[in-house]
Amino acid sequence: MFEINGFDTAGVVSLKRLSLTAALKKAKELVQDGCWDVQVVDPSGRVYTSFEEQAA
Numbered sequence: 001m002f003e004i005n006g007f008d009t010a011g012v013v014s015l016k017r018l019s020l021t022a023a024l025k026k027a028k029e030l031v032q033d034g035c036w037d038v039q040v041v042d043p044s045g046r047v048y049t050s051f052e053e054q055a056a
Contacts, residue, residue: 001016001017001018001043002016002017002018002019002020002022002023002040002041002042002043003015003016003023003040003041004016004017004023004026004027004030004038004039004040005037005038005039005041006027006030006031006035006036006037006038006039007035007036007037008030008033008034008035008036009034013030013035013038020040020042020048023040023048024040024048027039027040027048
């Protein structure tokens with residue numbers, strides 16, 4: 001399970017997706033919607049943040 005974490009004006013956003021592709025897609029959508037400090041964490045603990053530049 002891949003976790004997507006970030007913040008929006010209401011507070012913490014925490015979602016889960018089954019695949020890395022789905023998690024990165026959702027993370028990009030969150031950044032485009034105005035969320036910040038968005039990151040994807042894979043089951044082994046690796047953190048992905050490169051999608052933020054792609055969404056800008």
